[in-house]
Amino acid sequence: MSKPGAWRVQVAYAAPARQEVVEVTVPAGATIEDAIRLSGVLARFAEIDLSRNRVGIYGEAAHLQDPVHDGDRVEIYRPLQVDPKEIRRRRARRGGRSAGRRQKL
DSSP, X not given: OOOTTEEEEEEEEEOSSOEEEEEEEEXXXXXXXXXXHHHTHHHHOTTOOTTTSEEEETTEEEOXXXXXXXXXXXXXXXXXXXXXXXXXXXXXXXXXXXXXXXXXX
16 A cells, blocks of 8 residues: 555566566656656666657556556566568568468467
8 A cells, every 4th residue: 555645656677688677656746757767777777768768657658757646557668679560571571471461270
């Protein structure tokens, strides 16, 4: 149970080699950015750049200045290494399964 006027929020980040979920207590009305900074993940993952990395709450895209609520899970997303459209093009050239064709079971 959270203290009155304070909310428990999880901050999650998954690097290629490891993932971390940190629970922090933030004041009511805190933003996503506040929760991330309080979590300490920026110090543990030097590759996180809040001007580049996208963020969300439970898989829904959000902005750093959006408010968090008690029980939210803030997620920091890594930039894509390859454009998904390019992956589909490569797969189609190789004759692999495409997004438009479903395999029959």
